[in-house]
Amino acid sequence: MDGSYGGGSRFVMKKHKINVTGFLKYGMLLVIFGYIILLLVQAGGDAPMNTVKEQVLGAVEMKGMKAAGTQDLKKYYGLNANDFEEVVLYLPDNVMSVNELLIIRLRSEGQAEQAEAAAKERLSTQKDNFEGYGVNQSKLLNSAILEGRGRYIFLVVGEDADKAYSAFRKSL
Amino acid sequence: MLFSSIVFLFTFLPVILLLYYIVPRRLKNLVLLAGSLVFYAWGEPVYIFLMVISILFNYVCGLDIAGNKENPEKARRSLIYCIVVNLCILGFFKYEGFLLESISTALRIEIPYRELPLPIGISFYTFQTLSYIIDVYRGEVKVQKNLVHFALYVTMFPQLIAGPIVQYTDIQRQLDARRESWGKFGEGVLFFIRGLSKKVLLANTIGAVFDGIVSLEPGQVSVLSAWLGCAAYMFQIYYDFSGYSDMAVGLGKMFGFEFRRNFYYPYTAKSITEFWRRWHISLSTWFRDYVYIPLGGNRVAAGKHVRNILIVWMLTGLWHGAAWNFVIWGMYYGLILLLEKYALSSVLSKLPAVIRHLYSLLIIMVGWVFFFSPTFGSAVDYLKLMMGAGAHGGVDDRSVYILLTNGVMWVILILGSTPAVHNIYERIIYGKKRVRVAVNCLIYGGLFLLCTAYLVTESYNPFLYFRF
Incomplete structure (x- = not known):
């Protein structure tokens, strides 16, 4: 019982970890996107x-x-x-x-x-x-x-x- | 910050070396990372955030791909996602203007856009992170769980802004465990000074000759001047870029790293195939490992092989710059490589070595015209001058003056682009340890002083490959 509980816990932890990296990689894309918009808004100085x-x-x-x-x-x-x-x-x-x-x-x-x-x-x-x-x-x-x-x-x-x-x- | 600047040589480098060697081993990577971020921020304060977020993004993607090892479909999706995002970032900063202008021209409509300045080194560090991500997916390297180590791999200042493109497989062990030694440090110093001398004493000097020739009015350029201008650029770009690579290798050694060589006397090549095994080796290797071989390489039918070569060389051209002349430059080499593979190899192998060498140099020089010209049209105009069309005669006083006043320099440039000088030098001091140390100190010390004297008077000497 203990053994199966321990295995389940590791499984839950592993799954949780995967979800975190999965969430972060999409979250970071939003940060990159926001950063580029900010650069474009603030940049100016780009007339021909x-x-x-x-x-x-x-x-x-x-x-x-x-x-x-x-x-x-x-x-x-x-x-x-x-x-x-x-x-x-x-x-x-x-x-x-x-x-x-x-x-x-x-x-x-x-x-x-x-x-x-x-x-x-x-x-x-x-x-x-x-x-x-x-x-x-x-x-x-x-x-x-x-x-x-x-x-x-x-x-x-x-x-x-x-x-x-x-x-x-x-x-x- | 430039390697060939007083602030780098006399402030940044001594401080970072001192800090690196006095901190305990576990902090060495952190010191090098901090130094690399300062180095980058010195010239690109706005884009330091882009680099940091790119590091975090790729670090997380690496973990995600490795975490999904038992679910190949998920890992594949994660890999594709990561590659697409990295290429979109590179594409946005490097190719947005080129793409929109090409569309505007093709459709004859005006598409308004705002182009941001190119973040320095983005082509180099994007390719490095892609090599890591792909190798993690292929299971060829272990995922890097230490964020400092991963960030150092991406940002390491010796090779951050102009390569060589270091593949993660070559450096993963060195990030965790490497040994510094006085021997390696000394070797690094020699490499660095050799590279600095190539840049400051040779590339900058012959670069001035090239600038002088290309700024002449078209009616003032003779055939000889046009060829001399092309030869000057040929040597400038070699000594500039290989000098930077030598400095990068040297700095790496000073911090205990070993990078692969990026140049191996490319102008001694006797075919274009050989030339590309000797020029910017880290880029050719990258395209071979991550584009050419995955496409099937040469183990496919002839038609597909032709397609593979042309794709790789179009991408190689585009990597160098967002302009049609770079695409043409890439395709030009793609076609010549195909010709050598399928038609010329049997002919070339029967020719005397000197003829094969001259053939290679001719092809290389024509290639550089596309490379240094701002547009395709101006490249064609320059090539016409080299062939005599619209030139101010074959040989005029100006061209003879350029040839003769730089006579010694031409000889040094030619000899220095062959292994002869290095081999003779090594032979003279081989086996005599004390003599070797004394001669090295004298010659390299003298070269360093000479470079410093040049740098004090020069206000600006960027590396040609920074723009890529």
């Missing part, structure tokens, strides 16, 4: 580059800067354009200008840290270049806006930096 570019360029006067290419990105930021999904870069059009715009659409979030570090480095180099003699330039560089949002890294330097930033935020 064309939309972002259009709205940012439309919001500001592009004076003091000119469109730059992949080699300039490598030269001034140490970044390879091929590593990212898309890059928009405008650099100063003369030696006394500091106006600059960089928008990077990342392939993965893991790239954000490095891309942001490169943008900070560029900003720091520019500040060193103008420190001590370019009062206006230093002022603009100190009020530069650098932000990572969703899949984008955004850097703007210039009189219209606030307008550009506002357009960037709205475009996402």
